[in-house]
Amino acid sequence: MTRRLQVAALGGGHGLYASLQALQHVTDGITAVVTVADDGGSSGRLREEFDILPPGDLRMALAALCSTTDWGLQWRDALQHRFPGDGPLGGHALGNLIIASLWDLLGDPVAGLDLVGRLLGARGRVLPMAIEPVRIGGTVRGDDPERPDEVEQVVGQVRLATSPGQVLGVHLDPDPPAACAEAVQAIYDADWVILGPGSWFTSVMPHLLVPELREALVHTRARRLLTLNMVLDSGESRGFTPADHLQVLTEHAADLHLDVVLADPSAVGDGLDGLRARAQEMGAEVSLSAVADPDHPGTHDTLRLAAAYRDIME
Template sequence: MTTPAAFARPAVAALGGGHGLAASLQALQLVTDKITAIVTVADDGGSSGRLRDEFDILPPGDLRMALAALCDTSEWGLQWRDALQHRFAGDGPLGGHALGNLIIASLWDLLGDPVAGLDLVGRLLGARGRVLPMAAEPLRIEASVLGADPDRPDEVVDVVGQVEVATARGRVLSVRLHPDPPAPCVPAVEAVEHADWVILGPGSWYSSVMPHLLVPDLCHALVQTKARKMLTLNMMRHDGETEGFAAADYLEVLTAHAPDLHLDVVLADVSVDGEEADLLTEAAGRLGARVVRAPVADTDTPGTHDPLRLAAAYRDVLDD
């Protein structure tokens, strides 16, 4: 029997990286089984940084986290998720490496194709969706930061590297990618083109979310796609690279990096209220979007999204 169109689950492309994207994916798999995660590939720290430097490969860490977030909830899927996330202790050559990073790097070496390797790990996990890199080559982030040098607080300094940008003092003014332009991941571009919904965020704004807009083919697809577009605001709005941000500032940064991009929905927690909510509504209106405020915070872990609450909010928006 054919499923009525009204009950068809939407195809969603979710863009971001790190823990923010993982939380979004955990929520989305409760709403739809048509998920494509498009993940930043500019990480240069920890296990990912060591592997990309040694083997000249895409940093696997954020890709591994996205795959783990989409794992099947059977005993098999959960055991493999835990195996992928296992991190070796000690100061030896394996110390600090996540097993999943090593498995992904090994499959890339064997198959010679990053997308095929990620798809194979996805099948191992029974992943409820697909994970793709946002670009076909490892990238470096460079940011212009006001006040990065404490001895020169009024000067703009160029900061290079995802870790350096994420932890830089001062205010990030803009970000760039090297190489410029980066080679696109064609399946990722196609996923955006064919999606019903595209979701940006949450995640480290300058080092996980904005880089997607700096891949020209991907940004063009985001602008031209017929999919509806939603921005999920971060819970921790005044942390690290976005110190001092109000909710509306995220939208201003988005516009500065992709002036032709329009949105349909901006999803914010109910903690965004009062004057801050009013300013957010004005900023969203300039992008063609409405603001949806919902209780999506994890009350046990401040500054993070609760996957079940976020799933409920996504369901309400996607079904509307």
């Protein structure tokens, strides 16, 4: 039964990678809808030089979905390989260059990603959330530690993710960005839509700032599952309670309904009652499951997360 499930997983970076690796143990019907706001590292250099979508998070999602054959794993490692040194290629991931080359040849971001998916034998599809690169900006209190009460605008994914201040809200430029039509359709076609885990403001929230995606999330017949991070009070969400994470979703999409919130008991701690109350207001129940990787604190264990997804979806 689970092999026929259609799942749309939304996010970016390492959080989405973890979710996609787990989902491969549950279903073959996976579509990753990936944020395109990254402006750092290899992705940032390529988007600035060629005015293209940042390929890094898309590359990571493709690598997560590669086939487990020798062919698929070897190509995964090739895509993830970074050139060393300080020269023009230093720091670039080979996969970023391949994706950028295919976009230049084909003139179609979706076609280029589908071709890389075929190369990897990917068990699923990877799509950008928008067909144009976006900049993410945020309203931050205390970005300058010497003025902790001052509220100002911070622009850029890297700047926002590393700000020492408290993020109050985020926005995109352009506003609104042009949604990827295939990504919108994937949400409508899904049996389940998964949000998170990932950096709350720069990986999870951006999808809610694309009007067509937000409308699809609100009106899809799919059930909606929110996966909370293993570490809830750090980085962009410094000082957040578990319930605060849901409150941020409501502030960016007031009519968004959830069905299940998945959390590890060790991550929630004494914030469980508040989380359950906030989840109930959004129409959701809280599912507690030990999904932590005991060997890598602060991260999800692939098989435990897969088992949690399977139990919820069945």
